[in-house]
Amino acid sequence: METISHREMRNRSGTYLRRVEAGESFLVSNNGTVVALLGPPDMLSGIEVARRRGQSRPAHATAEGFGAIARRKATSTSAEIVADTRGRW
Template sequence: MKTIAHRELRNRSADVLRSVQAGESFEVTNNGEVVAMLTPPNSVAMQGVRFRPPLTHGGFSALPRVASAVTVQGTLDDLRADR
């Protein structure tokens, strides 16, 4: 299993995912500590891992719209002033 830093994974994600698709596995590190494993779904490392479907699907369109007296631009200006 290869080791890859999270920054390298971020910068080369398409290449790494193609490698995983081809059967390679990676340990992902953050500050030298292994924090995740990328393996093909049918690999030995994934045996016994169960996946469950999401509990909800979207639903954001069903949320009620709310009018606000404050504009998005005004909120962003306030947040930027706090820096």
């Protein structure tokens, strides 16, 4: 994905908007820091935006098989666990 500066985007906004309309997308930087994604509406989901920012990553495996994990009965109630973490036991 091409990175453009805020100034370049402002000075050539018509050009970049036509390219966005054609399906392209751009990262916009301000003082060398990427601050925005310019692209067609609904182009990316929130998860995809986070992935491109390095804030998430795709799963390495599917969720199949998690339903087969046996539940365990807790020896304490939630209230007891909370009280213990707060030092009120």
